[in-house]
Amino acid sequence: MPNAAERLSALRAELTARGLAGFVVPLTDEHMSEYVGEYAKRLEWLTGFTGSAGSAVVLADSAAIFVDGRYTLQVRDQVDGSLYEYQSVLETSPAQWLGERVGEGQKIGFDPWYHTRGWVEATRRTLAAKGAELVAVESNPVDAVWADQPKPPLDPILVHDDAYTGMSTEEKLAATGAAVGAAGANAAVIAALDSVAWLFNIRGTDVACTPVARAFALSFADGRAELFTEAEKITPAVTQALGDSVTVHPRERFADRLAELGAEKARVLVDPESTVFAVFERLEAAGAVIIEGRDPCVMPKAIKNPVEIAGSRAAHIRDGVALSRFLHWLHIEAPKGTVTELDADARLLSLRQEANLFRDVSFPAITGAGPNGAIVHYRSTPKTNRPLKVGELFLIDSGGQYLDGTTDVTRTVAVGTAGAEERDRFTRVLKGHIALATARFPSGTTGRQLDALARLPLWLAGLDYDHGTGHGVGSYLSVHEGPQRIGKTVNDTVLTPGMILSNEPGYYKTGAYGIRIENLVLTHEDRREGDERPMLAFETLTMAPIDLALVEPRLLTPEEKDWLNAYHRRVIETLAPLVPEDTRGWLAAATRPL
Numbered sequence: 401m402p403n404a405a406e407r408l409s410a411l412r413a414e415l416t417a418r419g420l421a422g423f424v425v426p427l428t429d430e431h432m433s434e435y436v437g438e439y440a441k442r443l444e445w446l447t448g449f450t451g452s453a454g455s456a457v458v459l460a461d462s463a464a465i466f467v468d469g470r471y472t473l474q475v476r477d478q479v480d481g482s483l484y485e486y487q488s489v490l491e492t493s494p495a496q497w498l499g500e501r502v503g504e505g506q507k508i509g510f511d512p513w514y515h516t517r518g519w520v521e522a523t524r525r526t527l528a529a530k531g532a533e534l535v536a537v538e539s540n541p542v543d544a545v546w547a548d549q550p551k552p553p554l555d556p557i558l559v560h561d562d563a564y565t566g567m568s569t570e571e572k573l574a575a576t577g578a579a580v581g582a583a584g585a586n587a588a589v590i591a592a593l594d595s596v597a598w599l600f601n602i603r604g605t606d607v608a609c610t611p612v613a614r615a616f617a618l619s620f621a622d623g624r625a626e627l628f629t630e631a632e633k634i635t636p637a638v639t640q641a642l643g644d645s646v647t648v649h650p651r652e653r654f655a656d657r658l659a660e661l662g663a664e665k666a667r668v669l670v671d672p673e674s675t676v677f678a679v680f681e682r683l684e685a686a687g688a689v690i691i692e693g694r695d696p697c698v699m700p701k702a703i704k705n706p707v708e709i710a711g712s713r714a715a716h717i718r719d720g721v722a723l724s725r726f727l728h729w730l731h732i733e734a735p736k737g738t739v740t741e742l743d744a745d746a747r748l749l750s751l752r753q754e755a756n757l758f759r760d761v762s763f764p765a766i767t768g769a770g771p772n773g774a775i776v777h778y779r780s781t782p783k784t785n786r787p788l789k790v791g792e793l794f795l796i797d798s799g800g801q802y803l804d805g806t807t808d809v810t811r812t813v814a815v816g817t818a819g820a821e822e823r824d825r826f827t828r829v830l831k832g833h834i835a836l837a838t839a840r841f842p843s844g845t846t847g848r849q850l851d852a853l854a855r856l857p858l859w860l861a862g863l864d865y866d867h868g869t870g871h872g873v874g875s876y877l878s879v880h881e882g883p884q885r886i887g888k889t890v891n892d893t894v895l896t897p898g899m900i901l902s903n904e905p906g907y908y909k910t911g912a913y914g915i916r917i918e919n920l921v922l923t924h925e926d927r928r929e930g931d932e933r934p935m936l937a938f939e940t941l942t943m944a945p946i947d948l949a950l951v952e953p954r955l956l957t958p959e960e961k962d963w964l965n966a967y968h969r970r971v972i973e974t975l976a977p978l979v980p981e982d983t984r985g986w987l988a989a990a991t992r993p994l
Contacts, residue, residue, distance in 0.1 A: 431676075434880055449471075453468055466489040468866075469776070473775045507532070519677075553605070589675055594701065598700075598877065599619065618661075626649055668691065704900060709898065720942065724990075737790065740788070766796065771912055791817065793950075822913060826915050827950070829916070837938055841936055848888065858907060886901060886903075896923060905917065944971065953994050964994060
């Protein structure tokens, strides 16, 4: 980034003026969001890194940027290695890196509105062992040197109709209040933006791709609630929809309201994973009794009700129509050598925009041609935009936000004829995908217990991938929704009927190609005669053909072939009546049985 050195120098001068030896810059906002508004993109402004997870530490004579395995390649493309050391957060945490460099008596700054209490306490212990101190700043020093920093958005909040939510705001407030009381609390802090949106049946345009509005909330055991947001965002329609049980306050009053709860000696439920350190600090300083526990909106938001499930199925059919039309177009145009990554992105977006109830993409599309496909969370730019070439693979990971559901799908296609190695790797990824799609497991199983099913075909060939196998997905909300996930890391969330997750194993060969096959799946009960305990299974929601040109049939078992044929039969039967006639013929060939 052209101005990276100047910006880093300006921040260092600001830190020196404040008596700070260093500062930690996370990629998040006051709500611990994955995707943030333009005003909160401090890490991107400072370093040039545009990924969805990362942080930087700046000292007077050194700096480092920390990312996970998804961004190992991207960070090197976007961030100047002469200014920042590249660090894997899985191997070295910011606290560890600081602990090796701080000196006696030095003060390292952090913004208490952008870190969890767990992070603050752990980092303080590490620095204290070196005689250094982690100190909260009253104002963010990055903001002080970011001259053209965007203002937080003031776009009006949107009412999300009960026809899509399946529960009224009043019903949700009553259920959440009961959960607050059951936890032994008088009130709960609702800090995550998707939780606020879910609880009040509201949506917004404050964050690109995620339909949320910037707001904090308090949920009380008696079913009342308080919403904290800018007055400009509240329309008469919102006031009417919220009803008499909700009191709206200016956003800036939130911190004072926490202090008032403390003065009342209230027992306050706070989720340490989604709530920033500043909230804990205000409550404790004023005398509140803090009960640490999960946000009471998280599980009911994750477990979709029948209306949300029906909406998701419907959204995936419309999304499948758009994606199938796109893949048909790509089949014709890509071999000509005139289609670029950005062209493909624009074409798919235009087709989605024709769909009923479409509002936005659910994340910036990943369109990786050839070696760019090996960058797990690659995002094409005019600088990196690459044409699709015959003999290479093309990976496209994309999704849509529809009023009745959120989609996320990845397809990898061969442009022309694929090589033997690519077909082998693709088929192994497909075998893992099928293993997870057909998994049957007892009630009480976690995603971590299922993760190896998707990896085993790759492991047998000495291969693997460095990202999770599945993440939760919201209902016209966050495309990455917790707490459910499928991955290697510890996660004690039990998979429950109604949860929607992704099924996305992959394989990536640096400098050559990337492969990922992703469908969304719905967890449901699967009762069969002879079962001795309750069993669960997955229903695949995504509707789009899987490229048969990349499948090596000899590597598939008869059962795996049966699954692929049955899946493609369902795709053609569902979508054929809905796509144009020319696409219908292509779709029939693309879903032909093996």
